[in-house]
Amino acid sequence: xxxxxxxxxxxxxxxxxxxxxxxxxxxxxxxxxxxxxxxxxxxxxxxxxxxxxxxxxxxxxxxxxxxxxxxxxxxxxxxxxxxxxxxxxxxxxxxxxxxxxxxxxxxxxxxxxxxxxxxxxxxxxxxxxxxxxxxxxxxxxxxxxxxxxxxxxxxxxxxxxxxxxxxxxxxxxxxxxxxxxxxxxxxxxxxxxxxxxxxxxxxxxxxxxxxxxxxxxxxxxxxxxxxxxxxxxxxxxxxxxxxxxxxxxxxxxxxxxxxxxxxxxxxxxxxxxxxxxxxxxxxxxxxxxxxxxxxxxxxxxxxxxxxxxxxxxxxxxxxxxxxxxxxxxxxxxxxxxxxxxxxxxxxxxxxxxxxxxxxxxxxxxxxxxxxxxxxxxxxxxxxxxxxxxx
Ligand SMILES: Cc1cc2nc3c(=O)[nH]c(=O)nc-3n(C[C@H](O)[C@H](O)[C@H](O)COP(=O)(O)OP(=O)(O)OC[C@H]3O[C@@H](n4cnc5c(N)ncnc54)[C@H](O)[C@@H]3O)c2cc1C
Numbered sequence: 001x002x003x004x005x006x007x008x009x010x011x012x013x014x015x016x017x018x019x020x021x022x023x024x025x026x027x028x029x030x031x032x033x034x035x036x037x038x039x040x041x042x043x044x045x046x047x048x049x050x051x052x053x054x055x056x057x058x059x060x061x062x063x064x065x066x067x068x069x070x071x072x073x074x075x076x077x078x079x080x081x082x083x084x085x086x087x088x089x090x091x092x093x094x095x096x097x098x099x100x101x102x103x104x105x106x107x108x109x110x111x112x113x114x115x116x117x118x119x120x121x122x123x124x125x126x127x128x129x130x131x132x133x134x135x136x137x138x139x140x141x142x143x144x145x146x147x148x149x150x151x152x153x154x155x156x157x158x159x160x161x162x163x164x165x166x167x168x169x170x171x172x173x174x175x176x177x178x179x180x181x182x183x184x185x186x187x188x189x190x191x192x193x194x195x196x197x198x199x200x201x202x203x204x205x206x207x208x209x210x211x212x213x214x215x216x217x218x219x220x221x222x223x224x225x226x227x228x229x230x231x232x233x234x235x236x237x238x239x240x241x242x243x244x245x246x247x248x249x250x251x252x253x254x255x256x257x258x259x260x261x262x263x264x265x266x267x268x269x270x271x272x273x274x275x276x277x278x279x280x281x282x283x284x285x286x287x288x289x290x291x292x293x294x295x296x297x298x299x300x301x302x303x304x305x306x307x308x309x310x311x312x313x314x315x316x317x318x319x320x321x322x323x324x325x326x327x328x329x330x331x332x333x334x335x336x337x338x339x340x341x342x343x344x345x346x347x348x349x350x351x352x353x354x355x356x357x358x359x360x361x362x363x364x365x366x367x368x369x370x371x372x373x374x375x376x377x378x379x380x381x382x383x384x385x386x387x388x389x390x
Contacts, residue, residue, distance in 0.1 A: 002321035003153035003283075004028045007142060009130055009165050011035075013051075013107070014288025014305035015158030016114040019122045020058060021313030027321070030152075032128040032144070034159075038115055042107030043186035043267060044071070044212060044220045046383075051303025052101040053389035054310045060113055067109040070215040078201040078364060081250020087367035091199075097376060098385055106214060110302065130155075133168050135282040154323055155284045158309070161274060163290035169281050180295060180349050182271035183230065185223045185242055188214065189259035193252075202251045203360045208353050209246065209253060221256055224297070226353050229270070238268040271295050271349060273342050279335065280327035287312050292338040297352045298345035300384040307389055308334055334388075341384050348382055 004027045008015045011033035022029040047055075047064070055061055076089040095102050125144075132143040133155060143149040157165025162173060170176070191213055199212035206226040214220045225245045232241055239261055246253050260266065274293040279286050288305035295301070312330045319325040354360045370379040380386075 005153045007152040007155045009157050010159030012160055013302045014309045017306045017309035018287055018313055020118045021310055023121050025317035030123045032125045034129045036127050038112050040108055045107050045302050046299050047105050048098045048102040049300055049303045049385050050307035050387045050389045053387045054306040063113045064103055068103040068105045072197050073104055073199045073212055074197045076199040087364035089367055093371040135284050140283045157286045157290045158288050159290055161289040161293045166286055166290050169284055176274050176276040178273045178275055179229055180271045181226055182353055183225055183227050186267040187221050187260045187263045188265050189219050189263050191217045191219045203354055204249050205356050224353050235266055271297055279331045283323055285327045294341055294345045295349055297349045337388055
């Protein structure tokens with residue numbers, strides 16, 4: 001087999017899944033990760049569809065189930081500014097709709113379950129980033145942030161929507177980043193409600209906020225809002241934006257904002273898709289959000305990132321490591337599907353943040369009827385539940 005020695009940049013869901021499958025097929029992957037460790041828990045994701053089938057092939061369903069059991073959310077209730085319920089979704093019905101192949105799980109838990117399954121076999125270098133890539137016909141010479149350099153047979157950028165590998169070889173992100181007109185912020189705060197089994201959501205025109213218990217007396221928060229493109233850097237500027245946008249909202253927004261100000265753990269980003277023509281250049285390819293980001297509102301980015309990693313490893317395996325065959329085959333297998341899902345995701349993104357009271361009422365109606373006969377298949381299609389993994 002050719003080209004065994006593979007560097008993966010990014011130990012997120014896609015990079016870890018790729019490492020798992022590459023080492024399974026006899027390659028020797030190494031992962032570098034700019035974070036110091038896996039201690040951040042991230043945000044809550046709905047996990048189903050293609051990613052679930054990949055996790056099943058990896059034999060990790062039970063481990064994920066154990067993690068997911070820590071967040072015993074039974075229902076989703078959407079309330080108005082006076083906490084009056086307007087829409088309810090039953091989590092058990094969601095499971096039934098998805099043939100019991102569904103977990104609500106923290107991104108960090110998904111990562112750490114995959115990490116545990118590969119850490120004995122795959123070398124990891126944390127606190128490390130690539131500073132230069134020399135992509136030559138006979139190998140890729142990479143310089144790291146600690147000044148060392150090393151040659152690899154192949155390099156894979158699995159470093160997310162703001163991919164460093166993509167920036168170095170494809171150029172500035174602005175060429176590929178399609179901003180959809182929303183921002184999101186997430187944090188983990190103390191559970192001042194005491195409630196353990198309900199996910200609460202709240203819409204006001206142009207904003208959405210949700211909270212859910214993640215056990216350990218903690219709540220995960222999610223804020224989404226419509227906006228022009230902002231130039232916000234640093235935590236205090238992000239908190240200022242959230243205060244401006246949500247400061248006058250009803251429900252328990254004032255308490256949520258106060259608690260968010262006290263936490264160190266704030267995720268804040270624009271909602272965008274990544275669209276680029278070629279997912280590979282010479283001996284370097286991209287996987288996950290780096291090339292196929294659907295938007296974080298699509299509810300299937302992690303799942304499709306895992307599918308991408310699985311398919312990339314599969315093509316390299318089938319081609320005995322010949323990247324000239326494997327990289328285009330991987331792109332051809334996945335890109336049309338991603339373009340299709342990106343189109344659907346653009347449509348869905350708007351319903352996360354209704355613009356006015358009529359749209360809020362329609363969203364509540366859609367949520368209340370999602371599991372009724374006649375609406376079930378539409379809901380299933382909208383959330384991209386169809387798996388592409390055989
Ligand atoms: C709020 C929110 C909610 C979401 N909800 C869902 C959901 O319900 N369902 C779902 O399936 N998906 C969801 N997603 C999307 C999902 O989280 C992403 O699609 C998924 O994490 C992409 O995985 P990835 O490995 O490609 O990228 P990432 O998860 O971004 O991982 C990239 C990794 O690369 C590392 N990295 C970055 N730069 C460098 C560098 N220079 N050098 C080395 N390492 C680097 C990062 O630290 C990170 O570990 C959500 C996302 C957000 C933000």
